[in-house]
Amino acid sequence: MERTTAAKHQILRKYLDAWIAILGGGRFARDHLILIDAFAGPGRYSTGEPGSPLLMIKAYLEHSGDISAAPHFYFIEENSARVVHLKSELEAMSLPASVTAEVLEGTFDSEFPALVERLNREFSGLAPTFAFIDPFGASDLPVAIATPLLDVPRCEVLVYFPVSFLARFGEQPEFVPTMNSVFGDAAWREAFTEGVDFETRQRMLLDRFMDELRRRVPYVRAFEITPTHERGANTYYLVLGTANADQGLRKVKDAMWTVDPVGGVSFRDSTLADHPVLFEEHPDYGELERLLRERFNGNWFTIEDAQRFTLLETPFRDNAHLKTPTLKPAEERGGLEVARPAGKRAGSFTSGTKMRFK
Secondary structure (H helix, E strand, O other), X not given: OOHHHHHHHHHHHHHHHHHHHHHHOHHHOOOEEEEEEOOOOOOEOOOOOEOHHHHHHHHHHOOOOOOOOEEEEEEEEOOHHHHHHHHHHHHHHOOOOOOEEEEEEOOHHHHHHHHHHHHHHHHOOOOOEEEEEOOOOHHHHHHHHHOHHHHXXXXXXXXXXXXXXXXXXXXXXXXXHHHHHHHOOOHHHHHHOOOOOHHHHHHHHHHHHHHHHHOOOOEEEEEEEEEOOOOOOOOEEEEEEEOOHHHHHXXXXXXXXXXXXXXXXXXXXXXXXXXXXXXXXOOOHHHHHHHHHHHXXXXXXXXXXXXXXXXHHOOOOOOOOOHHHHHHHHHHOOOXXXXXXXXXXXXXXXXXXXXXXX
């Protein structure tokens, strides 16, 4: 297993831990959960590490909370030998009767759309659905973002986007049809015009991919995985698409801010080219304050305005990084004027609080 793969898997597990907890139990619980690995592989690496299908199942089985929803796992794999091995791994797990796990042998572009249609029939499009789309090649990306899965109201997708590969080879004749399909038209060629350096080209392609995904789902964030000790190493991105800000977007931020360091790999939120934020043990709260100042520009705003902006338009957590770590210190040093509802104590930021930066 490569370090970048280990990093991807850590993000996947952290995210599913949060996703299953919210939608599998408690007040948001549903009767069923659907989890799809679109490029499953054999289930385990030659050195013993579990692959993404086993990680997804373990996220459910090892959850400590009260989970009432019945999980349905679907693993797509086109290689027959890998299918056999994955099935043997699943059999060895002795899954409880409440858990269904199905391996679908076939190509992604044929099996994935057919599976989505089937799930819509069986669950009427109402079951929360998560799909991990980590393709072996760029040619599978068009189907990933065109699938009707993205029309499911409670759908979330985590897509691996091989931007370095596309920036190197996208203009080659054999890849042009894929590029046109991924980006919707031929405007991607602007990234390959004379004078555009490689780093800028990658950014342009990532931005276009996120724009294309936003045509299908309203909330999109890009998470960068970068090998830090390898000269010329490729940068990888996992791109989240979700229709639910309060559950999907908040969950992935919670997951990203709690990822453990992976040797030689760094994580950052790179959704906005001008404001990349490194995920560290101690967040840069000064950066969040700067973003808030830039957004509200000396005008009055409510705590609800600040929370929504932090959730939707920054890499920071509205439920952990805003009030005590950022707003309270700004007020204490005289940089934030605060008007609180009657009877509320100094330093609090309860509903109805208004403020402005000085």
